[in-house]
Amino acid sequence: MIIFAKKLYVSLTCQKTSHNFTKIAFKPLHTNLFNIVLISFFLTIGCGNLYSQEIKNKKKPLPAVKQTDKENTAITDTIKLDTVKAKKTFLDGKVRYKAKDYAKIDQKKKLITLYNEAELYYKDVELKSGIIVLNYEKDEVYAGRIKDSAGVLTQYPNFKQGSSEVQPDSIRFNFKTKKALIYNSRTKQGELNIKASVTKKENDSVYFLKGARITTAQDIDNPEYYFQTSRIKFVPGKKIVAGLTQLVIADVPTPLALPYGFFPLSKEKSVSGIIIPSYNDSNTRGFSLQNGGYYFALSDNYDLTVLGDYYTNGSYAMRFESAYAKRYKYRGNVNIRFENLINSERGYPDYSKQNIYNIQWSHSKDTKSNPNSTFSASVNMGSSKYFKQSINQANIGSNLNNTLSSSISYNKTFNTIPGSRISLSATHSQNTQTEDIIMTLPSLQGSIDRVYPFVGKNGVKKGLIKNINLQYNVSGKNYFKTKDSLFFKPQMFDDAQLGLQQTIPLSTNFKIFKYFSAGASTTYQETWVNKTIQKEYDPAAGQTISKTVNGFDAFRTYNFSTNLGTTIYGTFNFGADKKIQSIRHVMRPSITYAYTPSFEKYYDTYAVDASGRITSEYTRFENGLYGAPGKENSNIVGFALSNTFEAKVRDSDSTKTEPKKIMLLNNLNFSTSYNFNADGKSTFGWQPVLVSGGTQFFDNKMNMNFGATLDPYAIDNGGNKIDKFNIDNGGSLFRMTSANVTVNYSFTNKGTGKEKEKNTQSQRNGGRNDDLFGTNTDLNDSRNSQFANEPERDDVITEFFNSKVPWDMTLAYSLTYSNVKRENTISGNSIMISINTDLTPKWKAGVSTGYDFVQKGVTFTQFRFERDLLSWRMAFNWQPLGTNSNWNFFIGIKSGMLSDIKWNKRSVSNR
Known part of the structure; x- marks a missing residue:
């Protein structure tokens, strides 16, 4: 019996790394026992051969035998391997993804679909969107929006690769070619916001945009202004090159348009560029262009701005501004301003020409860089009339300034025993009204810390002897006093004064009767100068002539002083149930005595007339940097009293049990002195009483300071002070000669x-x-x-x-x-x-x-x-x-x- 069967294909997969498949085809067979057994035998051998290919043969293979046939006969294997190789995918990195609703994988179409709050991460690419579809066969990803329950599109894509970030309506990106097609993209580059209807990403560094708008507005979809352009070449972090660019304000196109636009981009904080000037006109200087120039972003540590003004009558101005900084080291800025001012036109009676300038420099050093040394600068110097006559609008608020001042200082501390320090500085003070300039260039200050030679081994400084201490101070300066017109000219340096003063103070302090603090000190000073004066009487001219003598000279002085003071506390209690519960008064009275002997040896005389009967005395150290030695004994006792008043009041907050402290008077000071050597003509015994004080109101928002001068002596009909007390002349105890009060109130x-x-x-x-x-x-x-x-x-x-x-x-x-x-x-x-x-x-x-x-x-x-x-x-x-x-x-x-x-x-x- 013969049974016919339909054609049947059986596929057996072998587990090999090459992923090849072996296919065996069966044709219709006669169903007799011999054939069935034979087919089963061949099948068994066929499968065994397939699996045996995975096992290495340990025996040495037989050598190949050469074909002696001349006829080229092709030998074909009855079992053929599949010659079609599987395609290798481009995604060679790890892909991570997640979604809120679902993540569906379609193996047949090679798709991964993420829906609702979808996120995908692959290498340097981060993608977030409402829906994301990844085709891992084509190496492409698509992202778009989704509709919420009300039918509104939400969850716009956010595509980020490296430092570039785009927020479009939808995007298609190819991982292999790095190309992308973006619709209605929104991106930010520095201060610029860019939106384009279609964006083509050519590679990592070049984008082409169509139908784009550029703005600095925060709302990129509804900006108050933007630059409209049809096409753009965009290189992130470097530049934007646009075609025809038109300025649009409130969606209304303006006639301001350029055939092309160029917007430089930089990851740095600032970039160099031209500063466009502004147009102006003046009655006396004609038409002008102001504040035009160039900004140089020289490096991350410093920059330079060059600005200028030009007027049609010939006036011009230049300004150089630079800021610099180095982290943990220093920071500062320099401003140099010069103006050449021409008023009216040449030939007119009101014609004038002058040059004015101003130099400003501020510098501060970070203390962390070197705690043992500091350097700082605050310089403001130049023409006295600069702020009053400057043509720059920025100086309008400074035309009332009456003084210019500068200070440059360097301080160094030496970790020695005893410790020592040195300071070098230069100072400058300029009165813009009188045009007087006082300058020290340089000034030296040095000191050695106090030394206690009699302190015990335990280091306790207690008592009159153990508290005796001394130290060493040195001060030197090169002093200039000149006018604005002579500033830094030869005459200024010819009139310079150079001096140095060394001081050794010796002092101690101790307690008297437990409640009084006493102190005593003596000071030795030695002063060196490079210029002195010599006075002579000229009979022909009938006047005294003063000559400057150049050369080293010195004088030495010493003095003695002592002081005694204490602190007295007084409290006035009004009761815990009162609004003001108590007032506390603190008094600090003190008395000082100072004595300086006469140093007549430094004084000379010169004849006033030819007979020499009338003589005058003078010291060659007059008008010196550190004063002159005194001719008369100085024997002065001083009195001072300082007061503070504060109160305890019940707090308005009932939950607080403790009263609140408020200050009534921060300070109320009285001071005066008596000169035992007063002659009653040029000098008087009692000095005026100086009164000063200050307080604050309204939670320290208002500051009030006041002062007064009270003179105990009377004056005659000519207004001259006489050696007679005012109360003995029919007046009050004191005569108020001056008083002042200032109030500053700042609140918000x-x-x-x-x-x-x-x-x-x-x-x-x-x-x-x-x-x-x-x-x-x-x-x-x-x-x-x-x-x-x-x-x-x-x-x-x-x-x-x-x-x-x-x-x-x-x-x-x-x-x-x-x-x-x-x-x-x-x-x-x-x-x-x-x-x-x-x-x-x-x-x-x-x-x-x-x-x-x-x-x-x-x-x-x-x-x-x-x-x-x-x-x-x-x-x-x-x-x-x-x-x-x-x-x-x-x-x-x-x-x-x-x-x-x-x-x-x-x-x-x-x-």
């Missing part, structure tokens, strides 16, 4: 957590740290805006109207009374006030003004307005009074990268 409703920003540039210019004299804001540099670094708040409008309108105020009042010669006048009486407020969350306003009651006029007045336009800033400053009256309007982008996009308009200046 913004809370104690927000301190008012100090006017640091005004301080560098020699002015106040507040804005009573106005601010020095440079309207051409948007980085100075107080809005520049403020973070955006979502509920700022609601927060504003749910609270009080924020404001701060600074009030200063000064009163001076003079009555030296019975003039009985108020020599000074003025009030100054500065108010700043936030009218709305985006509007800020401020005013600085004052009134002089003596001169009967308004002092310097400035009105300030500023508007936060999100990515933009608008400011308006107005000084309506005085010779410097002007106004200034500015609007520009706050970003430092795009700060050249601005418009500045100023009033016509007469300066």
Whole structure:
């Protein structure tokens, strides 16, 4: 019996690393016993051969035998291996993924689908989205949004590779080619936000964008302004090159367009670039371009800004500003400003020309770098008329400064026994009214710590003898006194004075009757100078002639002093049930005695007339750096009394059991002295009583200081002091010759957590740290805006109207009374006030003004307005009074990268 069967294919898989498959085909067979057994035998041998291929044959194979046939016969194996190799996938790294709803794997389509809060991590690629589909056969990934229950698209993709991050609507990325296709991408590069309808990622460093907008606004989907361009080549961290670029404000295209746009990008904090000048005009100097120049980002440690102004009448100005810093070492800045001012035109009667300059340098050293040495600098020097005549708007708030001062110092401490230290410094003080300049270049200070030669082995310093100590101090200076016009000219150095003074004080202190502290000291001084004077009488001229003698000279002096003081406590109790429970009064009286002998040996005489009958005495050390030795004995006793008053009051908070301490008077001081050697003509026995004090009110927000001078002697009809007490002349015990009081009040409703920003540039210019004299804001540099670094708040409008309108105020009042010669006048009486407020969350306003009651006029007045336009800033400053009256309007982008996009308009200046 013959049975026919359908054609059958059986596939047997062998476990080999090559993943080959062996296929055996069976044809219809006759069903007799012999054939069945034969087929079973062959099948068994076939399977055995397949599996035996995995086992290495330990025996040496037989050598191959050469075919002697000339006929080329092909030998084919009846069992063929599969020649189709499996495709190796590109994903050779570890893939990590997760999703909130599900992660589905389709082996047939080679797909992994992640849904809802999906995340995928592969090498340096991080992808988060609503839905992610990974095709590991094509090495591609797709990510997109999903709809929530209300049908709103949510969970936008966030694609991050290395330092680049993109937030599109959807993205398709190929892991093998590194290319991507991105739709409605949103990315941030430094201060720039970029959105494009279609983005093609060519490789890791080049992107091509279509239909893009560039802005610094925080809301990239609804920006208040942007630069619209049709195509962009974007190199992350380096540059953006755009085609036709047009400025769009509030979705309204403006006529401001460029054929191409270039936006430099850098991972550094700043990049070099041109600073676009602003246009202005003047009655006396013509048209001008101001504040144009170049910013050099030289390195991470220092930079340089070069700015200049040019006027059509020939006036110009240059400014060099540099900031430098090295972490844990030092930091500082240098400003050099020069202006060549020409008024009117040559040939006109009001024509004038002058050069003014100003140099500022501040430097501070980190104490961590070397605790044994410090170096600091605060320099503000230049022309006395610089701030009054400067044509730069930034100096408007400093034109009332009357002094310029500088100090450069280096201090070194030596860890010796006893310890020692040395200090080198240079100082400068300049009066801008009189144009007098006083300068020390350099000044030396050195000292050796106190030495206790009689202290015991246990180191206890107690008693008169064991407390005896001495030390050594040295001071030297090279002193200049000159005028502004002679500053750093040869005559200034010819008039220099050089001197050095060495001092050895010897002192001790001890207790008397347990409650009194006593001290005694004596001091030896030796003074060296390089210049002295010589006086002679010239009969022909009929006057005394003083000559300067160059050469080394010295004098030596010594003195003795002692003091005695104690502390007295007084308490006045009013009861625990009273509002004021007690008042505490602390008195610290002290008495001092100082004696200095006469040093007549340093005095000479010269004849006044030819007969020599009238002579005058003088010392060749007159007008020296460290004074001159005294001719008369100095025998003076001094009295001082200091007082403080504080009270304990019941706290308004009923939960607190302890009373609250408040200060009534921080200090109330009285001091005077008596000279035993007074002659009653040029000198008087009792010196005026000096009274000074100060206190604080309203939780230390108001500071009040006062002072007075009380003279016990009377004056004659000519206003000259006479040796007669005022009370014996029909007057009171004391005659008040002068008095003053100052009040400063600063308060705000913004809370104690927000301190008012100090006017640091005004301080560098020699002015106040507040804005009573106005601010020095440079309207051409948007980085100075107080809005520049403020973070955006979502509920700022609601927060504003749910609270009080924020404001701060600074009030200063000064009163001076003079009555030296019975003039009985108020020599000074003025009030100054500065108010700043936030009218709305985006509007800020401020005013600085004052009134002089003596001169009967308004002092310097400035009105300030500023508007936060999100990515933009608008400011308006107005000084309506005085010779410097002007106004200034500015609007520009706050970003430092795009700060050249601005418009500045100023009033016509007469300066």
